[in-house]
Amino acid sequence: MTDSKYFTTTKKGEIFELKAELNSDKKEKKKEAVKKVIASMTVGKDVSALFPDVVNCMQTDNLELKKLVYLYLMNYAKSQPDMAIMAVNTFVKDCEDPNPLIRALAVRTMGCIRVDKITEYLCEPLRKCLKDEDPYVRKTAAVCVAKLHDINAQLVEDQGFLDTLKDLISDSNPMVVANAVAALSEIAESHPNSNLLDLNPQTINKLLTALNECTEWGQIFILDCLANYTPRDDRESQSICERVTPRLSHANSAVVLSAVKVLMKFMEMLPKDLDYYGTLLKKLAPPLVTLLSAEPELQYVALRNINLIVQKRPEILKHEMKVFFVKYNDPIYVKLEKLDIMIRLASQANIAQVLAELKEYATEVDVDFVRKAVRAIGRCAIKVEQSAERCVSTLLDLIQTKVNYVVQEAIVVIKDIFRKYPNKYESVIATLCENLDSLDEPEARAAMIWIVGEYAERIDNADELLESFLEGFHDESTQVQLQLLTAIVKLFLKKPTETQELVQQVLSLATQDSDNPDLRDRGYIYWRLLSTDPVAAKEVVLAEKPLISEETDLIEPTLLEELICHIGTLASVYHKPPSAFVEGSRGVQHRRIPPRAGSVESAESPDVGQSGSSEAPPAVIPSQGDLLGDLLNLDLAPPTSTVPSVQPSMQMGAMDLLGGGLDSLLGGDIGGSPSMGAGLGAAPTVMPAALGGAPAVGGGLGDLFDLGGGVGMPTGFYVVPKTMWLPAMKAKGLEISGTFARRGGIIQMDMSLTNKAMSVMTDFAIQFNRNSFGMAPAGPLQVLTPLSPNQTIDVSLPLSTNGPVMKMEPLNNLQVAVKNNIDVFYFSCQFPLSLLFVEDGKMERQVFLATWKDIPNDNEAQFQIKDVHLNSDAASNKLQGSNIFTIAKRTVEGQDMLYQSIKLTNSIWVLAEMRVQTGNPNYTLSIKCRAPEVCQFVYQCYEMVLKN
């Protein structure tokens, strides 16, 4: 006999018939009828009219029938509250049944009947069942408390059920413990302030014991609950970790992921130098890899979580790149996630392999996947500088395939590559322009327009290209319109003569014919700029852009921390905090990783450690409804800070006071171009002072030079002792001090990098802003090993002078951006001009004479060098060491006249006449140069060399 026939009744008057059957005397017939009712209910028919008849069947000793009736009750009780009362008696009676299965069934069903009138009748039976002798009844009753709480929270509290539930945590049966923990965790979530889950070392110990004994599901409840606990100290957290690690070998992936969550959270508290810490890191990788051989849906959940774990602790999986390679028959959602992780793990060591794979993927069938693969190639280029060239050529190959979406995607990423490596790959522009007509997606069109505008001076027909876009201006998307407007203004500023008409046209299109306020505003601003001050316009529109950083899609650190605390859950799948997708008060609690005891972090934020029990910590994470608050926060609190919003500004102030002298010395350096200032963002209070204080800095630095004792090299190039360039507190723990030297004709930047943070720093890179003499790193910053906490490493960076040139103020100012795995940091420093004095700077006498006469006297500057106790020959020797060459010496009336020449790397000659009077410690120096700005700095070099 099969049950499927129940699904097929479609007769009219069916309800009527059923009614008759339900009231039949024959048990079998009754049961048949109830089955039919349930089948109708399943397919969505309304059978509530049969309520009294079905409830009448409840009084039976046939358990199967009873269960069916209960199922019906749960569905319809709410719609027939008055009739539902009829069922109460049966429940009360069943709760006293000698058969524990029946008792449990009654208490389980009771909680599912959401009728207020009934709930109060159920308290007494529930109380009894919570103390039942049979564990099966107790574990069911524990869940029933959570059900009741969902219906009437007040009632549960008043009846003291919560305390009974808490007692069940100490129950002898592991499953009762697990269900009690689950129920309490859920109730606690809706009462963030209550001290319900009062976790202390004793209860934790009980939970850890039950963990070994209960079902796989129970283990998940317990592990998820443990994750909310904050251990007192690192010893406690180590001992918990030790007892949780065996779970990593469980066959149930959810147990593994929940164990990973506990470990990821608690290991934060362990000292990094502990042996156990390293062991734990090693233990985490294999189970995570094993998760990838689970069913595809679980793989997806695992991959979303691995994505978070890789961002938090890249070291765990850095050698496991291969397991994330996409398999041909992976479902698309697994493929896309694997791709994401591949990019995150890409490094110089494995980039060749990754690129080969990505190229393979770019020829697959699924459009989204192909697009993402192309985008990934671009991201590799930006992330791993050494691979940039190969990535670009791979992208060019892909453009040659002429597959429309591949071409468009490639152009979008090439734009990013240009933003990262300006002036390096412009040779490909011609190829890109060939594909102009095939672009139909806004993002690709916008990217292409940006490229044309940015490199307008190198594209002969830039005006024609942009004009072609202009024809359908109003049909374009806003993104394209804005980009087109900017690009044409750039073009105009670069080639003003030929493009006046074009710019007029676009400005009027944007301002007069458009309804879009953003477009109009931008149009007006350009218009006004161009009409009032074209020079200023040039400075604004063509200003140096900050380089894009490699990982633009990293999850914001506070959110990442919260998500790490939600490993395994939906939040970790969506990469959103629970408040973003859970309604009501549930799950809005923000979780955070406890800091290490005694670490700097804990000193900063006294409110940690209460995350489970106290009020939810202030929301730093932008929740959806909180946009306005977030905007307001923006000025006060830098988004990178993990402390609540009020504190940072206060701390800034404090830091400023403390760092007083140091800050005013170095603070000035931060000024720089406005764009850099904005990028810095972290020190709003320092900014104004810094800008104003700039002139003073030179002097201050000079003083430093004075002080720096006479170590140096006696005959060679004089090296200034290292000075602090970047204090640790401005760079999240990275401290940089350094100096410059010229050795064997090569300029070198000698730096000491110190890690004063708690975590390892890796992936260092350096870049200079344009500067007066085109100094640029000649190679990558060679920091081969990761920089562990409290470690200092000395590096020498060779510099070239072939970089882009822009006049700086002061002239010898150098703005530097240093990047590591944590962030990008900016500082500026000043180099002694003598760095640029080249070895072949000795001029022919005749030429010297002629040049000296040739340079107008207005360009001559005179200086006094005081307190030099050297005779003229010694001085001349000393200066020669720094490539200041004495061409001739004349003695007139006891005065030695030294004629000297200097050549700078950019072939500017500086001529000098130094007068030394025997017995007088003060020298007189006259400097003549076609670029008089340098005189001051040349004088400083003299002063520096002679006095050391």
Next chain:
Amino acid sequence: MIGGLFIYNHKGEVLISRVYRDDIGRNAVDAFRVNVIHARQQVRSPVTNIARTSFFHVKRSNIWLAAVTKQNVNAAMVFEFLYKMCDVMTAYFGKISEENIKNNFVLIYELLDEILDFGYPQNSETGALKTFITQQGIKGQTKEEQSQITSQVTGQIGWRREGIKYRRNELFLDVLESVNLLMSPQGQVLSAHVSGRVVMKSYLSGMPECKFGMNDKIVIDKQGKGGTTDEAAGKSSGKQSIAIDDCTFHQCVRLSKFDSERSISFIPPDGEYELMRYRTTKDIILPFRVIPLVREVGRTKLEVKVVIKSNFKPSLLAQKIEVRIPTPLNTSGVQVICMKGKAKYKASENAIVWKIKRMAGMKESQISAEIELLPTNDKKKWARPPISMNFEVPFAPSGLKVRYLKVFESKLNYSDHDVIKWVRYIGRSGIYETRC
């Protein structure tokens, strides 16, 4: 927690609908049907959020199982539960099909009531469930029987019931491995790994305590160091030991004991179950080597020669060997000659399929084919997909060996020696590819 559980047929008609939480309404059933089952596009994610309600789904043949929630549930747990649900249903009534589900809907509701309470998964071991969810009623049970059931369902050993008796105590161990390979045309191994499972069928009386031992490198090395026994034996077994990258166990295995002593001890469920899974990547025995040779003769002809060599003891026989040689899309005709087995060009699959029933170790065989191509003006070159292979061999390519499986049952009078034990090794090809 899980708010509701729905089962649909391929048309999106509801077969089972069980709601556990008040926040899940009837409209959730329809939302999933409209947005996922009837969606025009291929499914892009196993987790879907529709109007702040999250749907987790898995598919078995053409049946959809969906779990619904409005909370931040443990997503891994939900999927594990759905798989478990499928296992339980299969154990009760066989294949998951529309017909079977309709025929057993009352049973399914009863199961759903038992294994999911207020959305919290409860004991879902079929062994335990079958003792009291029977569709026959539980009228005849004595009080003792009832409490035995409840203590088993909630107890520490939820997967096994007391009082099992067999006249003959017997157990079967199957070591099932799938070996995966990606090889370059020059014969260089690009990646290779074995994923293995130890499946056990136990027919043992009482509550036997079992201990499983294999040639795990860590264990053998430890013994070699600690033991003062025969050094030569230690050495030779040390050679045969294998490095296991990672392993996971059935919930009956005492994990803390494995973590501390690396010993595998457990009380097994009755009947068939999967004791452990493992992965290895080192020193894998690759049963077959494929040597491809592809030559393009002009624009309209390809010559393919593939040699396969078996690389294991000559006394062993590999079975079900199949070599799949991809052909270009513009293939117009194929001529094949093979020394052994049968080969056919399958136009619909764009491949030459070469099948050999049996092949002994240390042998080699060869196929050569001439492929005629239609001239095309497609600029894109043929991507040359890898040659793949399927086979089955009677040994474990990882080198894993079962050293012992000891059975102790102190209460009943049978000893380890009385148990009849069978061990079988089967190595199958996973993704076994050679680029050409």
